[in-house]
Amino acid sequence: MHLLIMRHGEAGWHSLDQERTLTETGRHQVANCAAQIAASPWRPVQIWSSPYVRARQTAAIVSEILNCPVEEKPFITPEDDPGTCLNALLENQHTPLMLVSHMPLVGSLSTLLVDGHRRGIPFMTAQAAVLDMPVVGPGCADLKTQFLP
Template structure:
């Protein structure tokens, strides 16, 4: 089961600016707090691997989680959010490629709202929704039920 984590609030989230494949917007102080709280929520899970979008805001979130869990972060460009010149079909292809990988149970994937929404939609058959910053979303592989944890 993949535990999908949306990165903490970034400086561009605050001004409601589209980020796309822009890698540089960092986390705000609130974003770092969200990541720390998310790490605490994940501490009770049997997480064995942390994947992260290469975007700074996602990587900073993943690094905070990894430090708390004593794990290393592996960057995966399949987790990037929709680029400004990219269509959602392309993002779906990337998400499907990630889902086809033989990932260990309890993998954390730190990504972006649109990418997570599409992944959860594929896994659950439900309409994709934008998760909140710092939230953890997972889909039960047997029931296809979606569960969301907030920091």
């Protein structure tokens, strides 16, 4: 399975966390990263998005550029347990799959899949990482590449 994990684009701070929206810079970051993914061999066939506004906006931009559907998942918000997402990945049939979420979840999930622990690596806004997992499980993924805004 190939999994692309992406952090949402830059968002403003003018509202409640769940309602924060992308800035103009954030929209450009996301479009730039999506264009790089479009030119790569890892174009997703499905996008999972956090229900938070900035993640939904990020997923919509990526979806438009890559022409793939988006499905909201309630278990990929900032403070969710990466183990819950791991369980959902075990049942997933889509590959490559893209997950659009937030720090600290994107960092802790990536670290869990690559290194087998949950300390968390940093992600810039609109950054995406491609993981290759012959088997979905802790420590089973290899980091193949990253896309920066």
